[in-house]
Amino acid sequence: xxxxxxxxxxxxxxxxxxxxxxxxxxxxxxxxxxxxxxxxxxxxxxxxxxxxxxxxxxxxxxxxxxxxxxxxxxxxxxxxxxxxxxxxxxxxxxxxxxxxxxxxxxxxxxxxxxxxxxxxxxxxxxxxxxxxxxxxxxxxxxxxxxxxxxxxxxxxxxxxxxxxxxxxxxxxxxxxxxxxxxxxxxxxxxxxxxxxxxxxxxxxxxxxxxxxxxxxxxxxxxxxxxxxxxxxxxxxxxxxxxxxxxxxxxxxxxxxxxxxxxxxxxxxxxxxxxxxxxxxxxxxxxxxxxxxxxxxxxxxxxxxxxxxxxxxxxxxxxxxxxxxxxxxxxxxxxxxxxx
Amino acid sequence: xxxxxxxxxxxxxxxxxxxxxxxxxxxxxxxxxxxxxxxxxxxxxxxxxxxxxxxxxxxxxxxxxxxxxxxxxxxxxxxxxxxxxxxxxxxxxxxxxxxxxxxxxxxxxxxxxxxxxxxxxxxxxxxxxxxxxxxxxxxxxxxxxxxxxxxxxxxxxxxxxxxxxxxxxxxxxxxxxxxxxxxxxxxxxxxxxxxxxxxxxxxxxxxxxxxxxxxxxxxxxxxxxxxxxxxxxxxxxxxxxxxxxxxxxxxxxxxxxxxxxxxxxxxxxxxxxxxxxxxxxxxxxxxxxxxxxxxxxxxxxxxxxxxxxxxxxxxxxxxxxxxxxxxxxxxxxxxxxxx
Numbered sequence: 001x002x003x004x005x006x007x008x009x010x011x012x013x014x015x016x017x018x019x020x021x022x023x024x025x026x027x028x029x030x031x032x033x034x035x036x037x038x039x040x041x042x043x044x045x046x047x048x049x050x051x052x053x054x055x056x057x058x059x060x061x062x063x064x065x066x067x068x069x070x071x072x073x074x075x076x077x078x079x080x081x082x083x084x085x086x087x088x089x090x091x092x093x094x095x096x097x098x099x100x101x102x103x104x105x106x107x108x109x110x111x112x113x114x115x116x117x118x119x120x121x122x123x124x125x126x127x128x129x130x131x132x133x134x135x136x137x138x139x140x141x142x143x144x145x146x147x148x149x150x151x152x153x154x155x156x157x158x159x160x161x162x163x164x165x166x167x168x169x170x171x172x173x174x175x176x177x178x179x180x181x182x183x184x185x186x187x188x189x190x191x192x193x194x195x196x197x198x199x200x201x202x203x204x205x206x207x208x209x210x211x212x213x214x215x216x217x218x219x220x221x222x223x224x225x226x227x228x229x230x231x232x233x234x235x236x237x238x239x240x241x242x243x244x245x246x247x248x249x250x251x252x253x254x255x256x257x258x259x260x261x262x263x264x265x266x267x268x269x270x271x272x273x274x275x276x277x278x279x280x281x282x283x284x285x286x287x288x289x290x291x292x293x294x295x296x297x298x299x300x301x302x303x304x305x306x307x308x309x310x311x312x313x314x315x316x317x318x319x320x321x322x323x324x325x326x327x328x329x330x331x332x333x334x335x336x337x338x339x
Numbered sequence: 340x341x342x343x344x345x346x347x348x349x350x351x352x353x354x355x356x357x358x359x360x361x362x363x364x365x366x367x368x369x370x371x372x373x374x375x376x377x378x379x380x381x382x383x384x385x386x387x388x389x390x391x392x393x394x395x396x397x398x399x400x401x402x403x404x405x406x407x408x409x410x411x412x413x414x415x416x417x418x419x420x421x422x423x424x425x426x427x428x429x430x431x432x433x434x435x436x437x438x439x440x441x442x443x444x445x446x447x448x449x450x451x452x453x454x455x456x457x458x459x460x461x462x463x464x465x466x467x468x469x470x471x472x473x474x475x476x477x478x479x480x481x482x483x484x485x486x487x488x489x490x491x492x493x494x495x496x497x498x499x500x501x502x503x504x505x506x507x508x509x510x511x512x513x514x515x516x517x518x519x520x521x522x523x524x525x526x527x528x529x530x531x532x533x534x535x536x537x538x539x540x541x542x543x544x545x546x547x548x549x550x551x552x553x554x555x556x557x558x559x560x561x562x563x564x565x566x567x568x569x570x571x572x573x574x575x576x577x578x579x580x581x582x583x584x585x586x587x588x589x590x591x592x593x594x595x596x597x598x599x600x601x602x603x604x605x606x607x608x609x610x611x612x613x614x615x616x617x618x619x620x621x622x623x624x625x626x627x628x629x630x631x632x633x634x635x636x637x638x639x640x641x642x643x644x645x646x647x648x649x650x651x652x653x654x655x656x657x658x659x660x661x662x663x664x665x666x667x668x669x670x671x672x673x674x675x676x677x678x
Contacts (some may be wrong), residue, residue: 082639137482157496157501164607166606168638172603174603175599175603178518187636188633188634188635260514261514261567261604264510265494265511265601267508267509268504297525298525299421300431306504
């Protein structure tokens, strides 16, 4: 960003990241600058219509708020699950009551706001956000992983988001890393998500506490297992707790194994890791990098020349990415009434 | 191909597939028709210069043989290992004595034949061959696996061969499928190549025979373990031998797990499987398809809409693909003296 004054009629884009507990909305200009943002509760139990209604009410308020800043061109909506982008409908949102089959999300937004609306998977939105305005700037080919309650992913190939034949490419979280591993929410066994997601990290800590292992995590939660989170584990590990360190090491081993598959298959120049669990930092990135390197030994250059780096956009990645995707679609399609 | 007479001045391309034991050379026209082909022994123990010298002598003979058919425009050379395509040199050929570091293969051919020469990895060549003229015709996004002494692979993305940042994309054979699996030639443990390659299949059969299991494979090789091959195992399995069937099932399970990772990461419309081991057919493809489906359960459509099919070009895939790649490079670069 330079210090020049903003053009009076900037083109603006809104991104809406619909998560399991909160909805993050951001309005950005063409340089990726966040003009304004807002967070509301999802309250998914109310059902798709009520949820979308409240999001659109919040979007309306934001639209008014940025009127002086420029012209809002389009909206991008990121959803936590499988969607049909061309038809603008959700197909299967894993953790939402009823799973939102065939909910016409894009049409709902278009009708309420008059703005062309593009929907996409939330991890793909975060990938696009990091690619354009975050840790992935300048990388032609990159993969992203989002580590949280689930493990999502996305690919950028030749400077564009890559969706594959059905729009489902980038599902790095469901790579099998342990043939005989635990059942995953997806139906498979031994997915990296089943072994290294936030709940898997927490469960490993709960088990260690219940087993009576000597760990300061017990005191950190005052003996209440309900209070165990990946942040507790990371913070105990940072303080040198051996049990917590072993959990971080094991988690990094699983994630590094999945990333090695990504490196071997598509030889990116960059792997960006985001999501709440990634805040653990060095304690997680060190085993991830070590194992990803060992398990892509074939390459004569470590990891085929790829770097593994933390994401930069934090919890705004999804909203910024969805907005950036709406920008990309608008530039291709031209401004118009329908997506 | 139609029955129209061939144009007098067709553009022709030569492909050379340098394997561990034989070198397959083919000359094709722009429709992919094989004008002529030849096979010679590699005799890799003679060293790179002697090997390249004999290949070029054979190429010279072929060039003369096709003079009446058209104009030879360029040569593609497929090599079994890691190469630097832009510089035209081999970097590491795993199974060749000395590993051919920095051997200027493209310059050698250019000097001897006067034709621009493009080098590439052999599995990527086979991928391109199947994509243009084999089982992959019409697929915009496909992956290929070649099952043999090693397990190679390649990707076609948006109708073009995809190489990744360093040119090494497509190394499907080195995906970890068993965290604690056996050591692989690449240095990693538990790669699908270490568990499901031709030698792994043979070794599983040798072990069963040595263990005294009831299997007709013992009689098929007259008790001589030197005669055990993947073909013996496939043929015993076809005849209902339970031990051989279990080996095929286990092999298919490992390959299917690796393919699931490919499906999840890049959601292709097609996976083509070639190489000698793939001749086992149904007995291998059935477990491969079943496991690839289970291990990509996330998709709401089986395997994300992908099909898994056998290759069509047989042992000519590498040579035809290398020739087709030379054609593609010539069309981009225009005919000229250097690659």
